[in-house]
Amino acid sequence: MKNNPMTDKTAFSKGLTHGFPIALGYFAVAFSLGFMAKKCTLTPIQGFIGSFFTRASAGEYGVYSLIVQDAGYISVIAMSLVTNLRYLLMSTALTQKFSKGTSLFKRILVGCCVTDEIFGISIGFPGELNPFYTFGAFAISTPFWALGTTCGIIAGSVLPSRAVSALSVALYGMFIAIIIPPSKQNRAVCAAVAASFLLSWLIRYLVSVSQIDLSSGTITIILTITISAIAALVKPIKDL
Amino acid sequence: MTHSTWIYILIMIITTNLIRVIPLILIRKEIRNRFIRSFLYYVPYVTLAVMTFPAITEATNSPLAGAVALVTGIIAAWAGLSLFPVSVICCVVVLILEFFI
Numbered sequence: 001m002k003n004n005p006m007t008d009k010t011a012f013s014k015g016l017t018h019g020f021p022i023a024l025g026y027f028a029v030a031f032s033l034g035f036m037a038k039k040c041t042l043t044p045i046q047g048f049i050g051s052f053f054t055r056a057s058a059g060e061y062g063v064y065s066l067i068v069q070d071a072g073y074i075s076v077i078a079m080s081l082v083t084n085l086r087y088l089l090m091s092t093a094l095t096q097k098f099s100k101g102t103s104l105f106k107r108i109l110v111g112c113c114v115t116d117e118i119f120g121i122s123i124g125f126p127g128e129l130n131p132f133y134t135f136g137a138f139a140i141s142t143p144f145w146a147l148g149t150t151c152g153i154i155a156g157s158v159l160p161s162r163a164v165s166a167l168s169v170a171l172y173g174m175f176i177a178i179i180i181p182p183s184k185q186n187r188a189v190c191a192a193v194a195a196s197f198l199l200s201w202l203i204r205y206l207v208s209v210s211q212i213d214l215s216s217g218t219i220t221i222i223l224t225i226t227i228s229a230i231a232a233l234v235k236p237i238k239d240l
Numbered sequence: 241m242t243h244s245t246w247i248y249i250l251i252m253i254i255t256t257n258l259i260r261v262i263p264l265i266l267i268r269k270e271i272r273n274r275f276i277r278s279f280l281y282y283v284p285y286v287t288l289a290v291m292t293f294p295a296i297t298e299a300t301n302s303p304l305a306g307a308v309a310l311v312t313g314i315i316a317a318w319a320g321l322s323l324f325p326v327s328v329i330c331c332v333v334v335l336i337l338e339f340f341i
Contacts, residue, residue, distance in 0.1 A: 083291075111260040162335070193289045224287045
């Protein structure tokens with residue numbers, strides 16, 4: 001494959017094909033994100049723009065919850081940083097995946113395409129990454145992600161509450177599907193996840209009982225930094 | 241509301257994409273610091289876990305349905321099911337349970 005690199009056009013259409021199942025999953029999850037965004041007072045067009053250019057389920061979820069709380073703009077930066085820190089690692093991993101001749105402009109565009117799933121298939125591309133493969137996966141999946149959010153915001157007020165209630169957990173289902181496989185393989189991750197569940201419940205309960213003025217988003221940031229730092233100290237990784 | 245939703249969204253877009261792009265512009269070498277590497281390794285899982293529970297029990301009409309969806313989702317993901325099926329299973333569990341609760 002390295003000696004016979006595929007053309008940009010072939011790589012792009014391959015990216016489209018591999019991106020299609022990702023796009024379907026995105027639509028369903030974004031639909032559920034849309035419900036949540038609607039509760040946070042977003043309009044369908046705001047949901048579309050926000051999702052199209054951000055493409056980060058957990059990050060968007062976190063920021064939208066800040067909007068409804070009327071939190072400060074600085075906390076939006078903090079929330080985006082904390083919920084999307086993994087993209088920093090993913091992009092760092094991708095720097096090793098390009099051929100030497102890849103222009104800075106294409107590298108930056110690939111960086112903008114990074115999500116959990118698109119990073120996953122891009123890093124799995126045989127040999128050096130042809131940026132057009134990533135662009136193909138981006139081109140098919142992003143409209144589904146943005147449209148899903150918009151449809152969710154619109155449908156949130158139309159669908160019966162029973163259906164909204166059921167679909168509201170789709171997003172959490174996706175989060176679970178991301179955190180459980182590594183927990184199964186790695187006991188340290190498993191312990192960190194278990195501690196996160198427990199402390200999240202405990203701290204939120206204590207905060208609500210004592211009526212301390214801490215937003216849910218702020219609690220998320222504080223807990224994430226604290227638990228991750230402790231995990232990194234107690235059980236540093238050997239290799240990544 | 242004293243803040244503009246559009247400005248929130250703009251800040252989110254800029255920050256999130258800067259995170260994605262900065263390593264590709266700046267970092268040409270590997271991160272060697274073990275603590276930072278370890279910290280960054282744990283962050284995604286801890287964030288998602290913290291945001292999932294107890295929020296999943298508050299998203300549904302009945303907290304119990306949300307809790308059962310969480311446990312079912314964990315079992316399904318543990319059994320090797322991927323993103324999309326796990327999401328669907330969680331939804332179905334809530335849909336069925338809320339018929340009875």
